[in-house]
Amino acid sequence: MQTIPFVNGRFIEKTYRLSKSLHHPDKAAQNPVLTATEPWESLMCAYGSIIHDEGLFRAYYTMWWLQDEPPYSCLAEGMAYAFSDDGINWTKPHLGLIEEVNGGKNNLIRYGMFADQPCVVRMPEPRNGKKYVMAYYGDFAPLGPGVRLCFSEDGIRWDWPGTLVWKTPIDAVADSLDFYAADDTINFFFDPISGKYVLPRKVMQDADLVYDPARHSNWKPSREALVRMIARCESEDLVHWSNHRVILAPDLEDPPLVDFHRLGVTPYAGGYLGLLEIHNGSPEAETISLDLVASDDGFSWTRPCRGQQPFLANGEADAWDGGVIFAPPRFLIRGAEALIYYGGMQARLNAESMGKCRTYGIGVARIPIDRFCSLRAAATEAGLLITKPLPIRDSIWINAFVRDEGLIQVALCTAEGESISGFGWDDCDPIAGNVTRGQLRWHNQTTPGPGNYRFSARVRDADLYSFYIA
Secondary structure, three states: OEEEEOOOOOOEEEEEOOEEEEOOOEEOOOOOOEOOOOOOOOEEEEEEEEEEEOOEEEEEEEEEEEOOOOOOOEEEEEEEEEEEOOOOOOEOOOOOOOOOOHHHOOOEEEEEOOEEEEEEEEEEEEEOOEEEEEEEEEEEOOOEEEEEEEEEOOOOOEOOOOEEEEEOOOOHHHOOOOOOEEEEEEOOEEEOOOOEEEEEEEEEEEHHHHOOOOOOOOOOOOOOOEEEEEEEEEEOOOOOOEEEEEEEOOOOOOOOOEEEEEEEEEEEOOEEEEEEEEEEOOOOOOEEEEEEEEEOOOOOEEOOOHHHOOOEOOOOOOOOOOOEEEOOOOOEEEOOEEEEEEEEEOOOOOHHHHHHOOOEEEEEEEEEOOOOEEEEEOOOOOEEEEEOOEEEOOOEEEEEEEEEEEEEEEEEEEOOOOEOOOOOHHHEOOOOEEEEEEEOOEOOEOOOOOEEEEEEEEEEEEEEEEEEEO
């Protein structure tokens, strides 16, 4: 079964009197579901990843130990592991791997200076007996800073420190690129569409290369002024990496002090959905929130419903996620909903606030699958959707919410746009209420037969989220 969503325009030929409406996830009442609770924990930084594997939710996250007095320097940093049956209640096992902390009675899988942002992937096929691969950012002597890969058989014991795959600053492999420095914020995932491993990363470019006097009237570019954006590279074998390029950068519609920090990517409906960390560096804000972005190919991205973003907003100022929130590497699709595990902290994004902050955590938000974005019609007059030709074998379903006085009528047309007798608007069986997967019928017929068809949907006072075809 193929999902036909409307986050971007890939399946749309034209619309009339329909507006694209962004829908937002609901934060769990139990948030934060994972935070510092044990005597050996200091600050739980919300960078990390959560996967669902072998019946368990598995969390990998970073912990910081800071000085109690200014300048609140980081004394040490560690990676920790926790697991859960339900994704809400977590166990922090005593792994016995790090004797320096609490006599080994802790859940640490690594301890040392600045090795963080673990992104763990269960590989489609084991490599040399190892089932898991982790990308993380490390900066420790004598190895130097950069993104490293390490492997594990059980997801707990890793072959530290792993192999350097993307140096900081960017090495000779990227000399021809239009950015010159890399930063520490990363993501890592396996793309089942291309069969490749993909590594998106925050990079930095000189401000004078993107400076626009009309837009940046209060920003004087210099070598020290940097714009943060997202680049990526890819690999088939986790050894050779290629296709380095910038894929997302601020544009003229963004406020002057906005740039990008992290991109979490989820393969979805033959394309990709992303959660983009939007950093607002203005003195009155100094926050990060999350926008929803979409792509057909993983390289060219759109930012749908920009006026309705952020997709996932910060909490109230005094809340655990009231200052900064961090994007997860990916959504977790569980049944009929998407789980979005996100990091949060009460601090604003400046050195003083972050140094004093002692409130961090990981929370979860939920949204029904395929209800990220809808085509919405007003109550006063009907709108129209015409799709591109779609291959139908024997059945079509719809995901929609029709209000009490609303309607959705779907007609099938040939690939050339000609009407088909018996499959017009008035032949379509009524669609009413909140329908997550309702089969379309025209006087008890499901399709005219296998072939390529355009959908013509007349919509009033309703949200049309997606079609499903088989």
